[in-house]
Amino acid sequence: MPGNPIELLFRSPRLTQEQINTLERAFGLDKPLYEQFIIYVVNSLQGNFGISFFYRVPVVNILIPRLINSIILVLPSTLLAIILGIVTGMIAAWKRGGKIDVSILVTAMGLYSLPTFWLGGLLILFSIYYLRLPIAGMTTYGMTYSNFFVYLSDVLMHYILPFITLTLVLYGEFTIIMRNSLIDVLTEDYIRTAKAKGVTTSRLLRMHALPNAMLPMMSIIAINIGLVVAGAVLTETVFSWPGIGRLIYDAILNRDYPILQGAFFVITVSVVIANLIADILYGYLDPRVKHE
Amino acid sequence: MNFNLKLQELKRFWEIYKSNKLGVIGLCIILFFILLSLLAPYIAPYDPDKTNPMEYLTPPNGKHWLGTNEVGQDLFSLNIYGARISLIVGFLAAGVAITIGVIVGLVSGYFGGWIDEILMRITDFFLVVPALVLMIIVAALLGPSLINVIIVIGVLSWSSTARIVRSMVLSIKEWPFVEAARAVGGGDFYIIFRHILPNTMPVVYANAALAISNAIFSQAALVFLGVGNVSDISWGSILHYAFASGALSIGAWWYFVPPGLFILLLIYGFILIGYSLEEILNPRLRRM
Numbered sequence: 211m212p213g214n215p216i217e218l219l220f221r222s223p224r225l226t227q228e229q230i231n232t233l234e235r236a237f238g239l240d241k242p243l244y245e246q247f248i249i250y251v252v253n254s255l256q257g258n259f260g261i262s263f264f265y266r267v268p269v270v271n272i273l274i275p276r277l278i279n280s281i282i283l284v285l286p287s288t289l290l291a292i293i294l295g296i297v298t299g300m301i302a303a304w305k306r307g308g309k310i311d312v313s314i315l316v317t318a319m320g321l322y323s324l325p326t327f328w329l330g331g332l333l334i335l336f337s338i339y340y341l342r343l344p345i346a347g348m349t350t351y352g353m354t355y356s357n358f359f360v361y362l363s364d365v366l367m368h369y370i371l372p373f374i375t376l377t378l379v380l381y382g383e384f385t386i387i388m389r390n391s392l393i394d395v396l397t398e399d400y401i402r403t404a405k406a407k408g409v410t411t412s413r414l415l416r417m418h419a420l421p422n423a424m425l426p427m428m429s430i431i432a433i434n435i436g437l438v439v440a441g442a443v444l445t446e447t448v449f450s451w452p453g454i455g456r457l458i459y460d461a462i463l464n465r466d467y468p469i470l471q472g473a474f475f476v477i478t479v480s481v482v483i484a485n486l487i488a489d490i491l492y493g494y495l496d497p498r499v500k501h502e
Numbered sequence: 503m504n505f506n507l508k509l510q511e512l513k514r515f516w517e518i519y520k521s522n523k524l525g526v527i528g529l530c531i532i533l534f535f536i537l538l539s540l541l542a543p544y545i546a547p548y549d550p551d552k553t554n555p556m557e558y559l560t561p562p563n564g565k566h567w568l569g570t571n572e573v574g575q576d577l578f579s580l581n582i583y584g585a586r587i588s589l590i591v592g593f594l595a596a597g598v599a600i601t602i603g604v605i606v607g608l609v610s611g612y613f614g615g616w617i618d619e620i621l622m623r624i625t626d627f628f629l630v631v632p633a634l635v636l637m638i639i640v641a642a643l644l645g646p647s648l649i650n651v652i653i654v655i656g657v658l659s660w661s662s663t664a665r666i667v668r669s670m671v672l673s674i675k676e677w678p679f680v681e682a683a684r685a686v687g688g689g690d691f692y693i694i695f696r697h698i699l700p701n702t703m704p705v706v707y708a709n710a711a712l713a714i715s716n717a718i719f720s721q722a723a724l725v726f727l728g729v730g731n732v733s734d735i736s737w738g739s740i741l742h743y744a745f746a747s748g749a750l751s752i753g754a755w756w757y758f759v760p761p762g763l764f765i766l767l768l769i770y771g772f773i774l775i776g777y778s779l780e781e782i783l784n785p786r787l788r789r790m
């Protein structure tokens with residue numbers, strides 16, 4: 211791996227070899243690689259990810275508050291994007307080929323093409339000229355709060371722009387997938403049969419089409435929920451939101467390997483858990499899967 | 503295959519594609535940007551590298567249509583030259599990703615068994631891991647250069663192609679002509695590349711369009727974050743400097759808005775093409 215952490219940590223050319231050796235011993239960097247790896251695995255399993263090279267406190271102490279900040283930002287916007295995507299995707303599929311469908315489709319594809327960081331920057335510009343909303347961080351720097359509600363409203367003000375950015379960027383994909391999978395279902399023979407039997411439109415959608423159309427959505431939703439803890443690197447970087455994404459970005463710049471390893475460990479575990487839950491749910495939602 | 507036959511096939515395909523309005527719009531967008539990047543030296547009014555300390559951060563005017571940046575470079579010229587990197591990375595990185603994805607999908611679907619099991623578990627890993635985060639880390643470790651960015655994006659974004667190709671191969675290999683080819687003594691290699699691969703190609707093309715748009719986005723994001731090569735002229739690097747120099751936070755919209763708009767348009771073009779191909783291939787999706 212390039213970039214010696216000791217050199218980056220103590221940017222002093224006057225460091226003697228003896229001091230370097232002491233530091234390397236303190237961080238365990240003098241041991242052979244395989245031994246470092248074994249120590250790392252054993253410690254990780256016990257929830258100990260070591261000490262950050264940059265912040266010089268245990269990685270867990272940094273990881274947990276950042277994790278909470280990321281979840282506060284990413285989970286609500288993901289959920290909103292999913293709900294909006296399902297609703298508009300449904301409308302588009304139902305009105306297939308019409309003006310409404312084409313405009314929903316074209317908009318969704320446009321939002322899907324949006325470079326996240328650019329949308330964030332646009333909102334910052336918009337805020338500078340018109341909205342006057344805070345554009346960086348989670349709270350106003352150096353502000354003291356008289357009570358909790360003042361604090362909360364300050365956080366909320368900082369929340370608006372990154373929240374809009376994330377929701378818009380995530381929304382497009384869900385809409386397109388929902389629309390296409392519902393259209394796929396609506397052209398099945400059993401839908402025609404149901405129509406011929408005289409089933410009402412709302413019942414047709416609710417009982418016959420939607421449950422089947424939701425299956426492909428499930429796996430996409432699971433992946434996205436699992437990724438909530440990975441934060442949103444681009445959005446968090448643009449708005450200096452103190453979440454996991456921003457932490458990973460800073461950790462790369464600072465060559466802070468313990469932080470990177472810890473963050474990746476947490477991300478991997480949650481992605482695996484989310485997918486496991488999705489697989490189990492899938493078995494209940496689609497009995498065909500169980501028979502295989 | 504005979505050349506005339508290929509040409510006829512292409513003509514037939516164009517007849518169908520032509521009727522898809524969204525697809526034609528997408529194609530026009532991409533042709534526009536290809537022309538722009540080829541003709542950049544003739545269109546750009548200034549040398550994009552030339553700095554001018556007398557004119558820094560000037561808003562758009564008659565002399566500089568898109569204004570200048572913090573070192574006085576002409577932003578209109580920079581943006582025109584910027585199209586080149588996006589297109590190069592888009593096509594090459596998607597080429598790498600599609601090649602890996604197709605090979606993994608073919609081998610996995612055709613041979614099945616433990617090969618399939620191993621390859622699909624690896625594919626699953628790349629499918630669920632946050633791609634951008636992994637790209638940032640690997641790109642930071644490899645160091646900033648155009649070729650590294652292409653490799654990183656290509657090697658980390660092949661998984662969905664592999665999945666789709668595999669599922670197609672699973673059904674194609676049961677078709678009678680594959681059995682016939684095997685009966686007359688065709689080897690695995692011959693059957694895979696002569697009989698199965700051509701039948702997966704239409705879906706691969708649709709997937710390629712999406713892979714290109716993904717590569718363009720990833721490159722811009724990596725450069726914006728500063729882990730790509732920020733010294734090459736690209737839309738991502740213009741955005742990087744607009745953000746890093748603080749020009750954005752003092753409201754220099756002419757610096758920040760155009761390059762992002764171009765990225766958006768180019769990605770949109772490829773997405774429209776990808777969607778239209780999908781619509782043509784899957785008649786159920788066609789808008790009636």
